[in-house]
Amino acid sequence: MRIKPSLIVLILIFSIPLKAQELGSWNVIDVRKNPDKKINYQLEVQLRSLKFYSNFHYNELNFTTNYRFDNNLVLSVLLGKHNTYTEGGDYVKPLITDEFRQSIQAATTQKFGPFVLDNRYRIEQRYFFTTEKFNYRMRYRFGLQTNIAKNVKAQFSNEFFLAIGGTNSTFEKNRFLFGIRNMISKKYELQINYLNQIDNRKNDESGSNFLQVVHILNF
Numbered sequence: 001m002r003i004k005p006s007l008i009v010l011i012l013i014f015s016i017p018l019k020a021q022e023l024g025s026w027n028v029i030d031v032r033k034n035p036d037k038k039i040n041y042q043l044e045v046q047l048r049s050l051k052f053y054s055n056f057h058y059n060e061l062n063f064t065t066n067y068r069f070d071n072n073l074v075l076s077v078l079l080g081k082h083n084t085y086t087e088g089g090d091y092v093k094p095l096i097t098d099e100f101r102q103s104i105q106a107a108t109t110q111k112f113g114p115f116v117l118d119n120r121y122r123i124e125q126r127y128f129f130t131t132e133k134f135n136y137r138m139r140y141r142f143g144l145q146t147n148i149a150k151n152v153k154a155q156f157s158n159e160f161f162l163a164i165g166g167t168n169s170t171f172e173k174n175r176f177l178f179g180i181r182n183m184i185s186k187k188y189e190l191q192i193n194y195l196n197q198i199d200n201r202k203n204d205e206s207g208s209n210f211l212q213v214v215h216i217l218n219f
Helices: 005-014
Strands: 023-033 039-051 055-072 073-084 092-112 115-128 131-151 152-164 169-187 188-199 209-216
Touching: 131 169
Parallel strands: 023 209
Antiparallel strands: 023 039, 039 055, 055 073, 073 092, 092 115, 115 131, 131 152, 152 169, 169 188, 188 209
């Protein structure tokens, strides 16, 4: 298994803290099962830290069923458990949020010359065990990717979060991401990204700048 030189360079760049800002870690393991051409199952684990692989404060576990309607449209149902811990160390209690989430999603893709454009629309129903309340949220993500070498793609995305329901809709956060995707084999993909987050919520996960490492396993 050989990692491309461009990927190694990107890892070294992202390993350097961004000036005076703290760089956290955002770690994802995504296991996918494809029983046929239409149906896809995903099991995803995320671990996030406010400092570079220390002060882990957040984890989540998601299960997703995807249905490929056609080559350009995928419809999904997601179930997830999300925990946000108190800042100051690794998984410090008490929990800030203990959340169960169920979502429906539509994702589209279009190709324009060397670029692939993707749009993702998601509606979330969030139940917080800590407050025994429901919350609803809409998310929209715009993404763009293109080949830069054999089996290597550059990618960019920007995602908006909007709380809905009640008397007003409120902007919650924005996530900007860029990085590369390396298809190391048919069954394993590695992504290295920089992710910047602007968060207006006081009871959600914090942190602004992250090195994101994503492992995708296909079966």
